[in-house]
Amino acid sequence: MRWTQRLRGTGVALAAATLLGGALAIPAAQAAPAAEAADGRLTDLVNPFIGTENEGNTYPGAAVPFGMVQFSPDTGHNTGYDHSDTHIRGFSTVHLSGVGCGLGGDLPVLPTTGDVKETDYAKYAAEFSHDDEKASPGSYQVGLKSGINAELTATKRTGVQRYTFPATDKANVLLNAGQSLHKTGSTKVEILDSRTVRTAITGSGFCQDTKPYTVYTITRFDRPFTTSGTWKGDTVTAGSKKSSAGDERNGAYVRFDTSKDRTVEATTALSYVDAKGAALNLRAEGGRSYDRVEKAAQRAWEDRLDDVRAQGGSETVRRTFYSSLYRSFLAPNIGSDVDGRYTGWDQKIHRAKGFTYYQNWSLWDTYRTQAQLLSLLAPHESRDMALSVLKIDEESGWLPKWGYGTVETNIMTGDPVTPFLTNAYQQGLLKGHEEEAYRALKKNADGVPPTDSAPVGREANKEYLSEGFAPYIKGRPHAKPGDSDYDHGASATLEYALSDAMLGQMAGDLGHEADAERYADRAQNYRKIFDSSTGFFRARDAAGAFTGPADPAKSEGFHEGTSWQYQWLVPQDLPGMVDLIGGKQATNDRLDSFFAYEQLLKDPAKTAREVWVNGPYDYYNADKYNPQNEPDLIAPYTYLSTGQPWKTTDVVHAALTLFTDTPTGMTGNDDLGTMSAWNVLSSIGVFPVQPGTDTWGLSTPVFERVDLKLDRRYYPKGRLTVKAPGTSDTDRYIQSARTDGADYGKTYLTTDDIRDTRELSFTVGDKPSEWGTSEDAAPPALK
Numbered sequence: 077m078r079w080t081q082r083l084r085g086t087g088v089a090l091a092a093a094t095l096l097g098g099a100l101a102i103p104a105a106q107a108a109p110a111a112e113a114a115d116g117r118l119t120d121l122v123n124p125f126i127g128t129e130n131e132g133n134t135y136p137g138a139a140v141p142f143g144m145v146q147f148s149p150d151t152g153h154n155t156g157y158d159h160s161d162t163h164i165r166g167f168s169t170v171h172l173s174g175v176g177c178g179l180g181g182d183l184p185v186l187p188t189t190g191d192v193k194e195t196d197y198a199k200y201a202a203e204f205s206h207d208d209e210k211a212s213p214g215s216y217q218v219g220l221k222s223g224i225n226a227e228l229t230a231t232k233r234t235g236v237q238r239y240t241f242p243a244t245d246k247a248n249v250l251l252n253a254g255q256s257l258h259k260t261g262s263t264k265v266e267i268l269d270s271r272t273v274r275t276a277i278t279g280s281g282f283c284q285d286t287k288p289y290t291v292y293t294i295t296r297f298d299r300p301f302t303t304s305g306t307w308k309g310d311t312v313t314a315g316s317k318k319s320s321a322g323d324e325r326n327g328a329y330v331r332f333d334t335s336k337d338r339t340v341e342a343t344t345a346l347s348y349v350d351a352k353g354a355a356l357n358l359r360a361e362g363g364r365s366y367d368r369v370e371k372a373a374q375r376a377w378e379d380r381l382d383d384v385r386a387q388g389g390s391e392t393v394r395r396t397f398y399s400s401l402y403r404s405f406l407a408p409n410i411g412s413d414v415d416g417r418y419t420g421w422d423q424k425i426h427r428a429k430g431f432t433y434y435q436n437w438s439l440w441d442t443y444r445t446q447a448q449l450l451s452l453l454a455p456h457e458s459r460d461m462a463l464s465v466l467k468i469d470e471e472s473g474w475l476p477k478w479g480y481g482t483v484e485t486n487i488m489t490g491d492p493v494t495p496f497l498t499n500a501y502q503q504g505l506l507k508g509h510e511e512e513a514y515r516a517l518k519k520n521a522d523g524v525p526p527t528d529s530a531p532v533g534r535e536a537n538k539e540y541l542s543e544g545f546a547p548y549i550k551g552r553p554h555a556k557p558g559d560s561d562y563d564h565g566a567s568a569t570l571e572y573a574l575s576d577a578m579l580g581q582m583a584g585d586l587g588h589e590a591d592a593e594r595y596a597d598r599a600q601n602y603r604k605i606f607d608s609s610t611g612f613f614r615a616r617d618a619a620g621a622f623t624g625p626a627d628p629a630k631s632e633g634f635h636e637g638t639s640w641q642y643q644w645l646v647p648q649d650l651p652g653m654v655d656l657i658g659g660k661q662a663t664n665d666r667l668d669s670f671f672a673y674e675q676l677l678k679d680p681a682k683t684a685r686e687v688w689v690n691g692p693y694d695y696y697n698a699d700k701y702n703p704q705n706e707p708d709l710i711a712p713y714t715y716l717s718t719g720q721p722w723k724t725t726d727v728v729h730a731a732l733t734l735f736t737d738t739p740t741g742m743t744g745n746d747d748l749g750t751m752s753a754w755n756v757l758s759s760i761g762v763f764p765v766q767p768g769t770d771t772w773g774l775s776t777p778v779f780e781r782v783d784l785k786l787d788r789r790y791y792p793k794g795r796l797t798v799k800a801p802g803t804s805d806t807d808r809y810i811q812s813a814r815t816d817g818a819d820y821g822k823t824y825l826t827t828d829d830i831r832d833t834r835e836l837s838f839t840v841g842d843k844p845s846e847w848g849t850s851e852d853a854a855p856p857a858l859k
Contacts, residue, residue, distance in 0.1 A: 118381040119374055121398040124211040125739050127174065129159040131692035132742035134403065135171040136211040138230040140376045141405040142434065142457060144346055146171040146180070147228045147235030148216065152198065154178040156257060159739035163201035164218065166252055167228055169235050169293065169346055172436060172480075173406045174746025176693075177283035177487075179480060181257030182291050183275060183344065187224045187239040188248045192329045195307045197255050213381075213402055214373025229370040232410055233357040234345045238366040241334040245302070249340065251295060253277050254326035261288050263326045267317045270300035273328050274351060282478075282485040284557050287530055289419075289481040291346060294354040296362060298341040301330035341366050348435070348482055349425055353413040360414040380405055383453050384756075388780030388803070395737045397759050397779075403752035404449055408461050411435035411481070419482045421472035421530075431460040433467065437479040440488035441747035443496040444709045448764035448772075449753040451503040452830075455790040462500035465493065466509065469516040474531040478558075484530040486558020489635045490571025491534050494521060495768030498578040501585075502770040503827055504790055514586055517579055521595070527555065535561040536568055539618070544604040545569045548615035548623060548633035564635035566605050566615035567707070570645045573601040577648030577858045578768030596859060599648050606656050612639040629699035636695040637707040640670060645707055647766040648858045650717040660718045667714060671701050671727050680730035689734065692744045703731040704744030709754055713765045713773045716823040717854040722809050722844035725776040728758045729808060732778065760784075760798055761838070762825065770827035771855050774848075776800060776808050776840060791831050799837040810847045811839045823848040824855040 127134035133155040137148020148171050151161035155178060156171050166184020184197055194200040208219030216228040225240040241247040251273055253263040259281035266274045273295045280288040305312060306319035306328045313319075319326055332340050343362040347353030364372075384401055386394060412418040412433035420426045426433075434457075450458045469475045475497075478487040497513055500506050506513050522541070525533040532555070536546035548565030561568040580595030607614040607622050615633025617623040624632030628639035643666075646653040657663045668674070676683040688701050695705060702708045712727035734743045735755050746752055757763045758775065760782050765773035777800045784796045813820040815833045825836070848854075 117378060118398055119213045119377050121395045122213050122377075122381070122402045123395055123399045123737050124213070124216075124402070125159060126396070126399045126735075126737060127403075127739070127742035127746055128157055129739035130742075131744060132740075133174045133176065133745050134742070135173065137167070137171065137216045138214055138228045138235065138373065139406060140214060140230055140232055140373050141380050142407065142409055143230055144233045144410045145169050145230045145235045145344075146406070146409075147230050147237070147344075149218065150181050150184055150257065152201070154257065156181060159206070162205075163203050164220070165197035165201040165255075166250070167226065167235075167237065168256065169344055170291065172438075173403050173748055174742075174751065175282075175438070175748070176745050177281075178257040179282045182277050182279070183293050184252045184255065185237065185295075185344070186250045186252070187220070187226060187241065187340075188250060189222060189224070189242065189244050190246050190248075192248055192250070192305070192307075192312055195310055195312065195325045195327065197250075197252055200250070212374070213377035215370050227366065227370075229366060229373050231361040231369060231373070233347075233414065234343050234361045236341070236343050236364075236366050236369045238339060238341045240339050241332070243335050243338060245333045245335060247332045247334040247340065248329050249297075249332075249342065250327060250329050251275065252325075252327040254321055254324060258282065259285070260323055262323070263321050265306055265319045265326060265328045267304050267306070267328055267330070270304075271297045273330065274354070275328075276351065280483075282480055283487055284485075286480070286485045286557055287483045289348070289483050291348055291481070292351050292354045293344055293346055294351070294358050295342050295344040296358060297330065299332070299337075302333050304328065304330045347413050348411055348419050349413055349417045353415070353417060356414050377402065383785040385783040385785075386759075386779045386781070389778055392737050393759075393778060396735045396741065397756065399737065400735065400752035400755040400759075403746055404446055404749040404756055405454070407438075407748040408434040408436045408464075411464070421468050421476075421479070421482060421484065423482065424471070426467070426471060428467075431463045432457075434461045434464040435479060435481055436748065437465065437476050438748040438750070439477060439492035439496050440490060441706050441750035442753075443492045443499065444706055444750065444767050445757060445764065446749040446753035447496050447499050448503075448767065449757055451499060451505060452786070453784070455503065455505060455787050458500060458503070459505040462497060462505055462513070463509065465497060466513055466516060469520075472531070473529055474525045474533055475516055475520045477531060477533070484558075486530070486532045486556060489559050489561045489564045489568050491520070491575040492571070493517075494575035495578045498582050498768040499764075501582050502768070510586060514582060514588070517582070518591065521576065521579055530556065532556050532558060532560070534572060536565060537572075540569065540572055540601070543620065544598075544601045545616050545620075546572060547618045547620075549618055550632070559635070564633055566613055566631070566633035566639070567635045567637065567642055567645075569605050570602055570613065570642055573599050574645065574648055575768070576601070581769060581858055599858065600652070602646050602649070602653070603656070611657060613643055614639065630697055635707075636705055637702065638696060638698055640699045641702055641705075641707045641711070644711040644714045647710055650714060650855075651857050654718060664715070664718050664720055667718065667723070670699070671712070671723075673723065673726070676726060676730050680726070681733040684730045684734050688731075689743050701727070703734060704742075704751070706747070706750065709750075710763075710765055710767070713763060713775070716765065716773050716848065719849045719854075720844075721775070721823045721848035721853075724773070725808055725810070728775050729778065729805075732758060761800070762798065762836075765824065765855050766858070769858065772825045772827070772830070773855060774810075774813070774823050774825065776803055776810055776838060778803065793831065793834050796830055796833060797835045799835065800840055803838075803840050807840045807842050809841050809844050811841045811845045812847055813838050821848065821850060822853050
């Protein structure tokens with residue numbers, strides 16, 4: 077109820093303005109970035125507060141692209157910051173954009189004045205107002221009601237803070253090692269000298285218990301403190317230099333005299349390896365003033381955003397677009413120290429040679445959008461990310477599913493690592509590592525991890541390989557922490573089959589013909605859960621009988637969705653799916669019902685808000701499109717395969733109205749940039765319709781021109797320009813398309829096409845045309 081009421085308030089009033097009614101002024105209390113890009117800086121268009129309310133679960137704090145540190149305020153929400161809260165518990169060093177459960181929040185630091193008596197950050201939290209709060213890429217500032225001004229910025233591996241205190245001899249900085257957004261297992265605090273504090277924090281948990289991991293920090297102040305102490309539990313001990321604790325509160329405080337010099341600066345460095353690593357990171361990236369670090373962070377973001385230059389569209393659309401582009405570059409995160417060392421999933425120390433090691437893998441989400449966007453705009457980093465995933469297999473014995481830091485969480489289901497890595501292969505990012513990647517993927521696709529290892533992998537693979545489907549077994553005890561494919565057998569079957577198709581393509585390219593044929597056959601296993609009596613997918617039990625309600629809107633065995641949502645998750649063989657439904661006409665009729673298409677044409681924004689969206693975590697008992705959740709992200713592009721490509725544009729543009737320049741401007745979890753990348757790609761008009769391959773579906777851009785600067789090491793032309801002169805809310809239908817001046821009638825491009833093309837241009841009009849409707853225009857089924 078709380079979510080719905082907010083959604084129908086200011087957020088709804090603003091939504092229609094996003095694409096269907098021009099720009100509206102944004103109230104200052106709702107968004108406080110730099111308002112305009114007056115001097116041409118793209119960073120001025122970014123609003124880090126978007127998604128900080130109504131369970132978007134983003135964070136407004138400071139980070140650099142893919143940085144290890146995300147220095148941001150925590151207000152009491154389980155994932156960090158909620159724009160509706162009024163108190164800040166601390167500024168902590170680790171956050172992930174849009175996760176659904178508590179994760180990170182390590183070492184919340186808070187400036188205070190007076191005596192230190194309270195040790196629970198929920199009780200000593202500082203009141204603040206949004207009227208004195210602002211954020212932009214690489215920096216965050218807030219004025220606390222205590223009279224203290226706090227500023228945050230970051231480098232790759234450090235967070236830099238500047239506090240301006242009132243004149244007092246009791247200006248404190250509290251460093252809380254024992255409380256975070258996850259479960260804390262054990263902590264250690266050491267005051268090394270009059271300027272330095274070191275901690276080791278061991279924690280676990282993400283939605284459920286996981287194996288523990290440890291993050292090491294060292295904080296160096298720019299001047300000596302006058303006194304210090306530690307706390308453990310409720311007890312504060314002045315003058316104490318060390319404190320160790322189990323799962324109880326534990327921390328340190330340092331005090332300054334700000335009677336004359338009111339400003340205190342400090343740099344906190346992180347390492348997931350050891351205290352030495354944190355010290356090395358501090359030495360390499362610390363030692364600079366707050367102002368210098370802030371300017372460097374802003375330059376890093378400006379350079380990154382400048383790779384995409386969009387022209388046209390309202391100011392609101394541009395702010396929303398660049399804010400999404402910003403969030404798309406927040407993760408995965410650097411996991412190796414400046415000396416290349418990192419902690420592998422075998423909990424041993426390794427050294428990355430010739431690449432940067434990355435961590436934090438929300439693969440069930442990112443394999444559908446963000447992985448492809450990064451392969452296009454950040455291929456060098458994407459290569460290192462793919463190599464990092466291969467190192468997980470090499471060092472721990474199995475590929476990841478949902479990895480946080482140095483551990484597997486097993487959150488979500490299916491086999492998302494396969495399309496993630498086959499995408500890297502298809503985009504040319506695994507040169508020299510193709511066979512290594514194939515061996516890891518084949519092991520994952522054909523087996524199940526050992527019982528004594530953390531990953532669950534394809535947990536239901538035994539049944540899937542023998543019977544062609546993963547059974548839905550309600551109430552089956554979980555063998556390992558995390559989610560279980562047996563709880564979601566129907567959707568797991570579809571995800572396995574999708575992955576088999578993508579792996580089959582890779583196998584064929586590499587000359588493994590027998591494997592390619594075997595995986596291609598398995599890619600047809602989606603048919604094994606199709607119930608011809610209902611015309612929809614249904615879960616099967618261990619005996620092979622269809623189970624759960626026959627009503628596809630009330631179906632069971634699908635992860636975060638129903639059969640209505642999952643019926644389109646067959647990107648490897650949409651022609652086959654169309655045949656099962658009964659042909660193109662029957663499929664288009666069903667698609668029209670799914671998208672409430674007639675209502676959409678009358679009022680796109682209202683349909684998106686009142687028909688499609690039910691709530692941030694309301695995934696079930698629905699027969700309509702759910703644009704806020706991963707299983708439906710490709711669904712609008714199904715019309716490309718049914719001869720009605722103009723409807724893809726209608727649906728996509730309606731869904732884009734859900735992204736606004738307000739704290740309520742995301743309809744659900746961002747999931748480490750997944751939803752943001754969907755917005756970016758759909759706004760440009762080039763979308764990965766077959767995740768794990770090199771196929772990009774086309775729709776009408778919302779901008780008249782977008783210039784993409786591409787890395788010549790991977791894209792020899794060095795750029796791609798997408799043009800759609802005159803595109804608007806009314807003139808949104810493609811009449812014709814051209815690539816470098818030549819007529820182009822297909823509704824998709826391949827990555828090789830992008831490499832060979834400098835300009836993709838669309839002629840648009842106010843009515844649908846015959847463009848893209850021929851039999852050979854649709855993305856082909858994989859063979």
